[in-house]
Amino acid sequence: MSYDFGSAKRTYQLKVDSFRGVDFASSPVNVASGRSPNAVNLLSDLAGKPIKRTGYELLGTLAARINGIYRLKTNNYEKLVVHSGTKLYEWQMDAAEMFTLLYDGVADKRSMCLQFANKLWFLDGKKFLVCEEKDGELTISKVEDKAYVPTTIIGANPDGTGGVAFEDGNLLGCRLKNSFYVTAENNTDKVFSLDRVGLDETAVKVQVLKSDGTWNDLSENTDFTLDRAKGTVTMKTAPGASPSIGEDNVVIEFGYVSKSGRERINGCEFGMLYGVDGEANRLFVSGNGECGNYDFWSELDDLMYFPESNYAKLGLESSNIMGYSRIGSNMAVHKEDNGQDVTVFLRRGSLDSEDSPIFPIFDGVSGVGAVSRGGFAVFNAEPIFVANEGVYAVTTQDVTGNKYAELRSYYVNPKLLAEADLRECVGIEYNNFFYLAVGGHVYVADGRQKVYEQNASSSSFQYEWYYFDNVPVRVWFERDGRLYFGSADGKIYRFYQANEHSAANNVYYDDTVPIKAVWDTPYFTFGHLGHLKKLTGFWLMLAPYHRSGVNIYYRAKGDLKAARAANADIFDFNDIDFNRFTFNTDDSPMVVATNLPLRRFMQVQFRFENEKAEAFGFYGFEVQYILQGRYRKI
Known part of the structure; x- marks a missing residue:
């Protein structure tokens, strides 16, 4: 006698072990398997795998919002200056009296400082100031009081x-x-x-x-x-x-009685060091609201002398100059977009036939204008800026050599452009990432990961992007490989580095708040759009840390369902928590399996979450499923 039990159903697998950044531009159904339609507080490690970002610590507090943090550094000394509200302070980070008032009466808005000739030159649109060290003390003076007398x-x-x-x-x-x-x-x-x-x-x-x-x-x-x-x-x-x-x-x-010449320079809010052949030996300034399409430049090696003939009018007065950037030995002058003017002018410093310096202007790029004075940076050797349409780079076309503005923020644009006021964004290049902060969020471009479309030119690519929340940046500051920021409520913070983590110094707090990291996968139909499926297994490989864990969720029919919560700790004598004690000493990656049944679904999404003050990251996941017949409901 024989029995026929029928053939076993075929088991299918999906493996994902190559990851990218977020994709806020596509439907969750159309996002690539290694990207996320919703990821928060994760960044890529050196291998491109998602890991939780580190948090930040509070270093000091002042009474008013932070408008700038600056450093004066020479071979003999280093001094830090903080612009808070209408005051400038010396910041002695390790001193009992951390902040010492230097000057009162600056504008209560974001400022800019540049170091030149062992001095800091301060621009705030109210008064051009110079900060210098004398006998171990910082002094601040009005440049007009020390101006060169020609x-x-x-x-x-x-x-x-x-x-x-x-x-x-x-x-x-x-x-x-x-x-x-x-x-x-x-x-x-x-x-x-x-x-x-x-x-x-x-x-x-x-x-x-x-x-x-x-x-x-x-x-x-x-x-x-x-x-x-x-x-x-x-x-x-x-x-x-x-x-x-x-x-x-x-x-x-x-x-003599000046006809507003002095106020033209005092009223400037930003500048850049530039000169003949790209040398950084003159100061170019702009941003004066009374003459927004003008800029001015100093004499060679003398920032206290702005000759009356050293000015240029760039385009129409209806479009203000927003900032400067460098393209090789040329200067790019960025303007607002008014719908009819050139938005990026190019300036070339050279000598004329009589060896006199000249700075002629050439049309550069039309159609994409800058919207924020804080969004300029040089990232991956290309100047980038923030426009109403996203983050752009000024690039050179491969064949013609013409300059173009190329979009670099495609994957985050829907969320970025929905921020309340993009004019307030501030950016900084740090460790081969570009951090762009606005509205308590940070959008992070990874300079190591570029995505090229097929048959596109070498200048046409997108960066992979990541997204942070609960980071109240008003201004950025970098010092000795560490990233700092100042907030609108007068606080100065510094990001932790991962190698600082210990039981006594947990680097996964934003000040006192544990960091919550989330990674949502796309919706998977597994290539069988017309079939119902049954999930028969799911495995997630976690990065090894002394203390870590994960909450795994499924979303199949609209609801988010908890599938598994697991700790992934490694025993460490220096970090023992008896509430989650483990004898595990295996420091290889840990695989977390879930057995929660999930039947008769068309598509499924997974979420990996860690909401505790601990490290978190993952290397890949595998899904096992079978088909349960064709979907026939109308």
Whole structure:
């Protein structure tokens, strides 16, 4: 006698062990198997596997929002400066009195600082400041008070005729020098006419060259009188002809009423060091709301001298300059998009036929304008910026060499562009990642993972992206390989590094809040869209940590169902928790299996979650299932 029990149903497997980042741009049904339509607080390790990010610790608190954190570093010392509200503080991280007030009266908005010539140069749109170290102490001054005083004319006759234009006036200052050459023909002249009228009330300095080659300082009212309205100086005694043939013998320094030149520089909010052939030896500034499509630049190696002719008008006044970036030896000047103007201009520093520096402007990119002044960075050797349409890079087309703006944030755009105010975003390049913070969230591009479309040019690719929550960044700061940020409530935080983790120093807290990490898979139909399925097995391989765990969920018919909660601890004498004690000493990856039955489903999604203050990561998962007949419901 024989029995026929029928043939066993075929068992199918799905294995996923290659992972990417998030994909917020596609339906969860269409997301690639190694990406996630919803992942929070996970980042890729060196092999591209998802691991929980580290948290951050509170370092200090000030009374007002943090608008900038800066470092002045030389071979001999390092000083930290914090901009909080309307004040600047020195930050001594390990001192009992952590913050020392340096200056009160800056603008309460995000600022910018650049280091040059062992000084910090501070731009906030209110007053251009310089911070320097003297005898171990930091001092902050208004640059206008130290501005270079140019000599605008040399070899002039006493009546102001003749002479040679020598230096431009200084937009930062309100003082000039005129140099006169008195000859035998006019050696009795007492009245000297300056090249400005309307002198201000500051002191006028007059020097006369003596026969021994030294200069004699004259005194107002005793040695000369002034007509400030007319711009004339009348000597009590004629200085006579120059004692040295061909050498000027009268120099007059005076102040004059500026026609807003000084405020043009003081009103600038950002800048970049740039010069001929891309050298970082001049300061270019912009961001003044009164002349938003203008920028200005300093003299060579002198950030206290902005010659009056050193300015450019870029495009229409309806589109403000938003920031600068560097493309090789060129400068890219980014503007807002007004629908009709060029949005990225290129500037090239060179020397003309007379070896004078010139900075001509060329049209670069049209159509994609910057929306945030805080979103600029150089990432993977390409300048990137944030537009209303997402994160873009300025690239060079392979064949023609023309410049284009290429989208780099396709996978996160739906969530990124839904943020309340993209103008407030701030970005930083750190450890080959680009961190873009807005609204308490951080969008992270992985510079090691690029995705190219088939037959696309080498400049057309997307980065893999990750997403963090509960990170209240207002400004970023990097120091000695560590990432810091300041918040809107006056706090300064520093991200932990994974190798700092121990039982006594848990790095998986955001200040005092355990980090919750989530990875949702796409919905899987397993290539059998028209069949009902039965799940017969599921296995998840976890990365080995001394303390870890996972909650596994299924979502098959709309509801999220808990399938398995498991700890994945390794015994460690230095980290014993008797509430979850283990004798396991195997430090190889741990596989967690679930046996929760799941029948007659069309598609299924899995969630891996860890909500405790502990490490978490995974290497892959496997699904086993059988088919249960065709779906026939109409």
